[in-house]
Amino acid sequence: MNGVEGFMYPNEIALQWSVLIVLYPFITGLVAGAFILASLERVFRVEAVKPTYRLALLTALAFLLDAPLPLQLHLGHPERSPEMYFTPHSTSAMAMFGYVYLWYLMAVLVLEIWLDYRRDIVLMSQQSKGFLRLIYKVMTLGSSNISERSLAIDERVGWIVTIIGIPSAFMLHGYVGFIFGSIKANPWWSSPLMPVVFIFSAMVSGIAAVMLLYMAITKLRKQKIDVRCVDSIAMYLFYIFIIDFSLEMLDLIHRIYEADESFKSLNFLVHTQLFIPHIVIQILMGTLVPIVLLGITQVIKLPEIVRKRMYAVAGCLTMVGIFAMRWNVVIGGQLFSKSFLGFTTYKMALVTREGLLAAIALTILPFIFLWVLIKLLPPWGEEHEAAAAD
Amino acid sequence: MSVFKDAGHLFRFAGLFVLAFLLFLVIRGFVVPKTFGQYGHYRGAAIGDVAAHPVKFAGHQTCEACHTDILDVKKNGKHAHVNCEACHGALAKHADDPASVTPVRPDTAVLCARCHTASAAKPKGFPQVVPADHSTGLPCQMCHNPHSPAMDAGAAAGGTK
Amino acid sequence: MNISRRQMLILLPAAAVAWKSVQAGTPEDSPNYKMTDHWWGMLIDVPKCIGCGNCVRACQTENDVPDGNFRTWVERYHVTDENMTSPEVISPDGGKEGFPVAQEDAGKYFFVPKLCNHCADSPCTQVCPVGATFVTPDGVVMVDQSYCLGCAYCVQACPYGCRYIHPEKHVADKCTLCYHRITKGLTTACCETCPTGARQLVDLKNPKDPIHEFLKTHSVQVLKPQMATGAKAYYYDLDGSVR
Numbered sequence: 001m002n003g004v005e006g007f008m009y010p011n012e013i014a015l016q017w018s019v020l021i022v023l024y025p026f027i028t029g030l031v032a033g034a035f036i037l038a039s040l041e042r043v044f045r046v047e048a049v050k051p052t053y054r055l056a057l058l059t060a061l062a063f064l065l066d067a068p069l070p071l072q073l074h075l076g077h078p079e080r081s082p083e084m085y086f087t088p089h090s091t092s093a094m095a096m097f098g099y100v101y102l103w104y105l106m107a108v109l110v111l112e113i114w115l116d117y118r119r120d121i122v123l124m125s126q127q128s129k130g131f132l133r134l135i136y137k138v139m140t141l142g143s144s145n146i147s148e149r150s151l152a153i154d155e156r157v158g159w160i161v162t163i164i165g166i167p168s169a170f171m172l173h174g175y176v177g178f179i180f181g182s183i184k185a186n187p188w189w190s191s192p193l194m195p196v197v198f199i200f201s202a203m204v205s206g207i208a209a210v211m212l213l214y215m216a217i218t219k220l221r222k223q224k225i226d227v228r229c230v231d232s233i234a235m236y237l238f239y240i241f242i243i244d245f246s247l248e249m250l251d252l253i254h255r256i257y258e259a260d261e262s263f264k265s266l267n268f269l270v271h272t273q274l275f276i277p278h279i280v281i282q283i284l285m286g287t288l289v290p291i292v293l294l295g296i297t298q299v300i301k302l303p304e305i306v307r308k309r310m311y312a313v314a315g316c317l318t319m320v321g322i323f324a325m326r327w328n329v330v331i332g333g334q335l336f337s338k339s340f341l342g343f344t345t346y347k348m349a350l351v352t353r354e355g356l357l358a359a360i361a362l363t364i365l366p367f368i369f370l371w372v373l374i375k376l377l378p379p380w381g382e383e384h385e386a387a388a389a390d
Numbered sequence: 391m392s393v394f395k396d397a398g399h400l401f402r403f404a405g406l407f408v409l410a411f412l413l414f415l416v417i418r419g420f421v422v423p424k425t426f427g428q429y430g431h432y433r434g435a436a437i438g439d440v441a442a443h444p445v446k447f448a449g450h451q452t453c454e455a456c457h458t459d460i461l462d463v464k465k466n467g468k469h470a471h472v473n474c475e476a477c478h479g480a481l482a483k484h485a486d487d488p489a490s491v492t493p494v495r496p497d498t499a500v501l502c503a504r505c506h507t508a509s510a511a512k513p514k515g516f517p518q519v520v521p522a523d524h525s526t527g528l529p530c531q532m533c534h535n536p537h538s539p540a541m542d543a544g545a546a547a548g549g550t551k
Numbered sequence: 552m553n554i555s556r557r558q559m560l561i562l563l564p565a566a567a568v569a570w571k572s573v574q575a576g577t578p579e580d581s582p583n584y585k586m587t588d589h590w591w592g593m594l595i596d597v598p599k600c601i602g603c604g605n606c607v608r609a610c611q612t613e614n615d616v617p618d619g620n621f622r623t624w625v626e627r628y629h630v631t632d633e634n635m636t637s638p639e640v641i642s643p644d645g646g647k648e649g650f651p652v653a654q655e656d657a658g659k660y661f662f663v664p665k666l667c668n669h670c671a672d673s674p675c676t677q678v679c680p681v682g683a684t685f686v687t688p689d690g691v692v693m694v695d696q697s698y699c700l701g702c703a704y705c706v707q708a709c710p711y712g713c714r715y716i717h718p719e720k721h722v723a724d725k726c727t728l729c730y731h732r733i734t735k736g737l738t739t740a741c742c743e744t745c746p747t748g749a750r751q752l753v754d755l756k757n758p759k760d761p762i763h764e765f766l767k768t769h770s771v772q773v774l775k776p777q778m779a780t781g782a783k784a785y786y787y788d789l790d791g792s793v794r
Contacts, residue, residue, distance in 0.1 A: 007640040009665075009712030010621045016703040016716060076701015076721030083681040083700065086418045089431055094704050095680035111403065118399065141406070143399035150396040157400065184778055185674060185710035264637075338712055339794035341640055423698075432685035436695035437586075443731040446613045447740050469746075476605055476744040480612050504649050505603045505746055511627055511653035511660035512601050516747075 006342025013344050015334045018354040020070035022330045023362055025176045025198065026323050027067045032173040032199065033206010034060040035109070035165060040236065042162040048232035054379035055217070056210045057113050062370035064105055069362050071097075073353050093179045104172045108165040114139070115158040117377050119146045135376070173202045180329060187262035188333040193251050200244035205322035207237045208315040215312060217374075227304050231297075234311050237318070238294040245287050248325075265340040273335055273343065278328045286321015290314040447475045448485035456488070460537055467538025468517075477501055477536065498530040584734050589689040590755040591669065591728055592783030593742075594762050594771070597790075599749035600662040602627055606741035606750060607647040613729065613740035620715040621645040622726040623666040623741055630792045631658035638792040663786070663793055664750060666741070667692060667713040667726035668774065671781030675705035675714060684723060690755075690783060691730050696722045710778045728752075755783070 004013055038056035040046045072078040081098075088095035114121075122144050125136035174195040180186075181194025211233045218225045255263065270278055293314040297307050331346050349355035394401070428434025450473040454461045457474070464470055475481055477496055484491040499521075508518040519525075525532075533541065602625055610616060610623045625646030629639040643650065646662075653660055669692045676684055676692065683699035686692050694705075699722035706714045706723060717724040729739035733752060737743070742750045753762035765787075772789045773782040786793075 007626075007642070010624050010642055010645045011706075011715040012712045016706050071702075074702070076703075076716060077699065080681075080698070080700045082421070083683075083698065085414070086422050087426060087431070087682050089680055089682045091677045092680040092704070094678065094702065097680070106407070114403070141399055141402040143402060145396060145398060147396060150399070153397050153400070179704075183674075183678070183708050185708055334707075338710060339640070341637060341794055426682070429688055430685055431682040433682070433695050433698055436685075436693065436698065437687055437730075439695070439697070440693050440727050441731045441734050443614070443727075445732060445735070445737070447609065447732075447737075447743050449732075449737045449743060471748055472746040473743055475609075476746050480609070480740075504605075505601055507652060509602075509650070509652045510655040511629075511650060511662070513598055516601055 003345035003347065004342060005344075006337070007339060008337040008342045008344050009339060012334075012337055015331070015344070015346050017330055017334060018074065018346075019327075019331075019348055019356065019359045020074045020354050020362070022323070022326045023070045023359055024067065025173070025202075025330070026205070026326045027063050027070070027362075027366070028173050028176055029198070029202030029322065029326075030206045030209050031060045031063045031067065031104075032169040032202040033204065033208075034063070034210050035169045035206070036203050037207045037210050037233065037236070039162050039166050039169075042159060043166070046232060048228050049236075051226045051229045051380075052210055052214045052233065054116065054377075055214055055374075057109065057116070058373045058377065058379060059210055059213060059370060060206075061109050061113060062366045062373055064101075064109060065369050066362060066366040068101065069365070070359070073358055073362075093175055093182055096175050100168075100171050100175060104165075104168050108161060108168050112158055112161045112165065113377070115154040115161065118154055119151060120377070122146045170199055174199050180333070185338060186333050187260070188266055188336070189329065191251060193247060197244070197247045197251065200240060200247060201322050201325055203240050204237065204244050204318060207233060207240065208318040208322075211237065211311060212315040212319070213370075215308065215315075221380075223380075225308065227308070230308065230311055234294055234297060234307075234314070237314075238291070238298055241287070241291050241294065241318070245291060248287075262340055265336050265343075269332065269336050269343060273345070274328060274332050277324050278332065282321050282324040282328055285317055286324050290318045290321065293317075445482050446480040448480075448482040450474050452485045453481070463535065464537045467535075468540045469537060498536065502530045502534075502536075586688040588756060590783075591690045591733060592753045592755055592785060593666065593669075593728070593739075594751045594753050594765060595664055595784060595786045596749045596751070597661055597663060597786055597788045599747040600625065600664055601747055601749075602646060602650045602662040603746060604646045604649045605744040605746060606664060607645050609740040609744035610726070611647070613732075614727070616724075617718050620718070620724070622713070622724070623664065625650075626663045626665060627653075627660065628663060628790065628792060629653070629658050629660050630790065631656070635792055638794075640794070659790075661790060662749075663789070664741075665711065665713065665774070666784060667728070668711055668780065668782035668784040669726075669728055671783060672779065674708045674710065674778070674780055678704045678708040680704065687730075691728045691733075692725075693727055693730065694723045694725065696720060696724070699723050710775050710780065711782075753785075 034056045037049065038053050038060070041049050041053045072081065075081060084095055084098040085102075088098065118140075121136055121139050123146075125133060125140050125144070128136060177195030177198030180189040180198075181191050183189050211230060214233075215225055215230065255266070290313075293310045296302070297310055302310070334344075335346065336343050351357050423433045423435070425434035425436075426432065429437075453474040460474075464472075478493050479496070481491070481493055484493055503521050506518050506521075508520050512518055530536070604625060606623055607621065607625060611618075614622060616622050623645075624642055626640050626642045627646070627650050641650070646664075650662075669686075669690060671686070671690065673684075673686055673692050676686055679685075680702065681698060681700060683695045684692065684705050685695070696717075701716055701721045701723065703716055703723070706716060714723055714725045716722070729737075729741075732739060738752045739750075742752050751762045751765075753766065754760045755763060755766075757763060766785055769787055771785040771787050773780075773785060774789075774793070775782075
């Protein structure tokens with residue numbers, strides 16, 4: 001049979017979940033991670049990361065708007081997806097998607113962004129012209145009250161929203177981990193650790209993404225990167241990465257030690273088809289190298305320029321590594337037979353609805369959204385202009 | 391009172407939520423199928439949808455109701471429990487209107503070989519031969535009555551019904 | 552059964568009436584079918600299976616199963632002393648055209664027909680986000696193809712690999728235990744065409760069902776019992792090497 005080694009149940013030979021389903025947890029992971037970084041400033045009062053606060057929120061929103069798209073392209077009947085809102089099945093983790101997504105989008109992210117930007121929105125609705133003016137006017141919801149009192153209320157409510165937002169972010173991405181972790185039919189997925197691993201790897205990818213975006217955009221704007229800020233972000237990245245790596249190693253060691261009926265098959269898979277994506281890309285390049293690089297910057301005091309380069313390299317490798325982790329979970333979990341007697345291959349198409357080009361387009365799209373959001377709601381207002389003037 | 395004045399925008403935001411929720415409930419009332427939840431968390435009428443699929447195999451009782459002569463030959467032979475359509479294919483259309491559909495007599499060279507070609511994989515007690523050696527090219531029905539195939543079961547009938 | 556002309560005159564119209572009722576299409580038209588009176592399953596008598604593939608072909612004909620997908624299929628196992636825990640298994644095109652001739656050797660061979668197990672605690676039903684797949688009150692797991700989103704979560708959740716996404720309808724599809732037949736007093740297409748009686752429908756709520764009697768007096772197993780799915784496809788004489 002084409003691409004089949006050993007025996008697969010006849011219906012298992014073609015993969016059901018494609019690269020788009022790899023992309024979805026990657027994107028929602030970035031959302032959750034970016035939000036956690038923003039909450040570091042808002043709730044935990046880590047002043048150092050303040051320059052990235054608004055950028056982190058906009059990044060989260062840009063990616064959140066993109067997140068449903070890979071799912072819609074994958075569904076056999078995307079026009080029926082509202083059924084998840086009308087008749088969600090309470091025993092299905094996937095059914096939670098609609099409501100958790102909507103809650104996180106409207107009651108957390110949009111609300112928090114709106115509250116933080118409201119003063120700027122009102123001012124811009126008064127200063128801009130034409131169609132843009134209309135957009136801002138709508139965003140004010142008809143209220144132009146930016147008195148001290150109202151802004152203080154916004155601040156307070158925003159703080160509460162962020163507090164609620166942290167477990168909401170964990171839900172948004174943790175449930176994705178549970179979607180896989182609760183499938184007893186698939187031993188590569190079935191694990192109580194899965195939601196936790198997903199959450200921590202989400203935080204790692206989200207924080208790395210905001211760090212990279214901040215460094216890149218600041219350079220594009222020809223401004224000076226706040227090194228104390230990136231130092232702080234890198235430190236959080238380092239420690240969360242340690243936790244993430246420990247969890248993944250725990251899963252691996254447990255698997256190897258218990259060596260249940262699935263072990264022989266999965267072990268073979270990791271040594272052959274998944275060797276490059278799992279061992280080389282995810283573990284070595286995507287986890288160990290960034291941890292070592294970040295660890296060095298934590299222990300040795302290196303010159304600023306060297307530190308920034310190391311952060312950039314570590315950040316990029318991290319993004320690749322976390323994408324590889326999603327690939328290894330989703331695709332890897334479908335490459336072996338549930339009979340444990342054979343393997344198949346993933347034939348990724350190029351131009352089909354679920355092909356590589358679609359995946360690339362959906363990866364680029366959130367950056368376009370982010371560009372629009374930054375134009376509409378500039379993260380750096382007079383505050384940064386004033387800092388640059390010092 | 392001044393609290394509400396300075397928090398007016400929040401009430402507008404909340405108001406949007408409430409409006410959207412009410413709209414959702416209205417749409418839901420129209421969109422969710424009427425039989426949903428009848429027996430469980432699914433559309434009850436779906437059971438009828440599946441049950442309405444057309445039947446293609448008539449089932450041996452239907453064949454036997456008319457073809458009693460064949461049944462008489464078959465019922466005491468080795469193929470007593472081999473149902474008619476196992477060899478003759480799906481014939482619900484023929485049962486529905488016998489004149490309109492004339493079943494095609496199966497090609498024994500292909501049909502009999504499917505079950506009776508010798509293989510180490512088949513159960514030991516099952517009658518199996520190597521077709522080329524066994525019949526030297528002759529069609530099976532020259533010696534075996536398909537409806538009662540044992541050699542000592544009576545006249546082979548040489549291929550007629 | 553020697554039938555006289557007189558009996559024939561009664562039988563023929565009765566057959567015609569029975570046939571019309573069979574064709575009617577909805578359980579309501581076959582009077583006397585009450586879902587709660589039945590609890591369906593299937594018995595697979597492994598030693599009787601000769602791997603002829605009749606069942607796979609009949610299922611495809613009866614249910615318009617697309618090529619390359621299988622509502623039922625047959626696997627052939629070859630177990631030797633060396634590979635008791637990793638048997639050699641083949642299922643060429645699901646066993647649809649039978650199997651290649653096997654050569655005699657020291658190992659044991661047997662055929663294992665497989666289908667949806669119509670699990671009483673089905674994991675596929677548990678994970679469906681919208682309620683498009685469900686267990687009927689008479690124990691048949693079905694898909695509502697006008698409601699299914701085609702997300703394939705149920706396909707991932709089935710431990711037995713019996714589900715697939717229909718290539719043209721883009722919804723989940725699988726064995727329906729020929730519900731459109733069993734609700735009219737017929738048996739499933741696979742059981743009807745099995746020449747050796749290796750597959751038999753069973754109604755677990757019918758004390759007079761001979762197969763039900765068989766289940767009560769013989770050792771039977773289900774596939775992957777550790778999954779606790781409440782599978783209702785019972786295998787007689789199933790070898791431990793079967794996956």
